[in-house]
Amino acid sequence: MKILLISTGGTIASQQSAEGLVPMDQGEALAARVPGIYQIADIDIANVFSKDSSNINPADWAAIIRCIRENQSYDGYVVTHGTDTMAYTSAALSYVIRDIEKPVVLTGSMIPMSEPGTDAKRNLEDAFRFMEALLAKGQPGISVTFAGRLIHGPRAKKMSGKRLEAFKSVYYDELGLSEGKKVTILKAPFIDRETLCKQGALANEIHFSNEVMPVKLFPGFRADYFDRIVEMRPKAIVVECFGLGGLPYIGEDLLPGIKKAVDLGILPVITTQCPEGGVDLSTYDVGQKTLKTGAVSALDMGFEAILTKLMWLIPQMPVSEAAKYLTRNLCDEVGSK
Template sequence: MKKILLIATGGTIACSDEGKGLTPHYNIDDLLERVPGVKDLCHITGKHILNIDSTNMNPKFWVDMAQTVYDNYNDYDGFVITHGTDTMAYTSSALTYMLKNINKPVVITGAQYSIEEFGTDARQNLSDAIRFALEDIAGVFIAFDGMIINGTRAMKVKTKSLDAFKSVNYPYISRIKYGKIYYDNDIHKNHQLKSDAELIFESSLCTNVLVLKLFPGIDPKIFDFIKKEYKGVIIESFGIGGIPFENFDITSKVKELIDSGVAVVVTTQCLEEGVDLEIYEVGKELARNKIIYANDMNTEAIVAKLMWTLGKSENIDEVKKLIETPVMGDCCY
C-alpha cells in the first residue's frame, strides 16, 4: 500500500460552529474518522501545520506548506492538503512554482460546508483527494466536487454551491465518480512521471506586488504611488487588453512604470480566453515596450508566479521571460 501524508491547514472543511460562527476546530483524526474506507486504500499519516481560515492565508504559510512537502518528499508517495476554499487557488499555484520538478501528486482540497454539517461536501472531496494522491501522476492539483483541476488553472467562481471551482482555459485533469478516476487522456500526458526529475524547493518570494483592476474613470495618480512602492503590478485590463489612452491616460502611466523598473503584467478582467495586445492600436503601442503578457493565465496564478519570479530576479527582461514561459500548463500560448 502506498503512503500518503495528509497536511492540515484549517479551512471550512475542519470548522465547527460553537456559537460565534464557523472557526477551524477539527484535527486530522477527526477528519479521517468521517471518511470511512480511506484507510483501507493506503497508509495515511497526518501533520497539522496550520489551523486558520483561508482568508488569513499568506505567502509565509505557502512556504511552510511547500517546506513540509519537501521535507517529507522521499517518505511518501503522495500528499493531500486540506485548505479553506477562498484562497485555495492562490496556494495551489504558489506550490506549483515553489516545488520545481515535483514528480508526485500534491492534491489540495476543502469544502463549502463543514465536515460536521448535514449534506456536507467535505467527505467526498477529501476521499477524492486521497484517491487521486495515490495515482502515478506529477503536479499540484485541486480536488473539488468530483473534478481534478490543474493547480495553476483553478478559480473559485461560486461562494455557496458545491461546484465552486472551475478549470479556466484548460481541460479538467480528470473526474472521479463512485471512486473511479476518468482521465482526459490528452491532458494526462502532460503530467506523466519523469524518471530524471529532481525536486527543487524555491522558497524565495517577493511579496511586494499589487493587483490593479481598471475601471472607467480610474485616477492615473495611483500609478505614481505604485511606481514608488511596488516592484511588480498586475493590471487587469478591459477585454482582450484594453487600457485607456484618452482623457484618463493610463497608457503613458504604464510606460512610466516600465521605465522605472517596475514589472508590469497585463491580464484581463474576463474569465476566459486571455489577452492579446496586438489587436488594438493602444495594445500595439504598449507591446513595443517591456509589457509582460499574462496570455491566458488566471490572476491567482499570475500573483504567485510574479512573486516567485521576482524572488529569483529583478532583471525585467528575465522576469518577462520567466512569466511568459509555461510552467506545468499554466498558460497555453
C-alpha cells in the same frame, strides 16, 4: 499506497463559534469522518497549521512545501485547505516543487465536515481516489479536486462563494472526473523539471515577495491614481484590463503611467477581467499601444497563477529577467490548452 494527509484548516475543518465558523478540527478528526479513505490508502497525518485560508500568507505556503520535502518517503500527499485562497496555494506549490515527482492533491469544502449536507466527505474521498489513479498512471504534479473535478494546480480558480461546484479550470481542460467511486484521468500536464527547479539543499530556500500590486481598472480610472501606485515602487504591477487587454488612452490616459513604471524598472503585467479568452494585445490599438510601452502580456494565465509566479520569481532575479520567465511555460500554467 502510503499517503501523507496534510491538514491546514479551512471550512472543511471548521466549527461554529460565537463569531462564526472557525477552523478547529485537526486532520485526525477529518479522516475519522471519512473511514473509506483508509480502505484506499495507508494514511499518516501532519497538522501543519489551522487557519481560515483568508489568513494564509506565503510563509504558510513555505510551511506546506517544507512538510512535503521533509516527508518524501510517501507516495503522495493530500492537503486539506480553505477554499478562499486554495488557488494561490496550488499555483505556488506548482512552481516550487516541480522536482518532486509525486502527486499532490488539494481539497476542501464549502460546508464544514461536521455539518449536515457537507460536501467535505465526497471531496476528501475523491482526493484519495484521484491519488490512487494518478499513482497508477505515474502522473505527478499539483492538482485541486472539488465537486468531482480534478483541476491542474496553476489553472484552478474559485468561482463561487456559495455553490458546492466552487472551482473551475481556467483556460485549461480538467485533469479528471469522478462519478461515484469511479474516477477517470483525462489529461497529464507538462512539467519542466529543469528550469529554475532547485534540487537538494537549495530547495529548502523558499522565498516569496509581496512587492506585487494588482490594479483592477474601471471606466474612468484616474491616471493620477495609477501614477501614485507607480510612485510606491512595487516590483511589479498586475493590471486587470478590459477584454483582450484594453488599457484606456483617451480621457484618463494610463499609457504614460505604464511607461513610467517601465522606466523605473517596475514590471507592468497586463491581464484581463474576463473569465475566459486570455490576453491578446495585438488585436486592438488599445492593446498595441500598451505593448509598445514595454508592458508584458500575461497571455492565458489565470490571475492567481500570475500573482504567485511573480511573487516566486522576484526574489530570484532582477525584474527584467522575471519578465522573460513570467510567460515561459514551466508547468502548463501558460500557453497550453
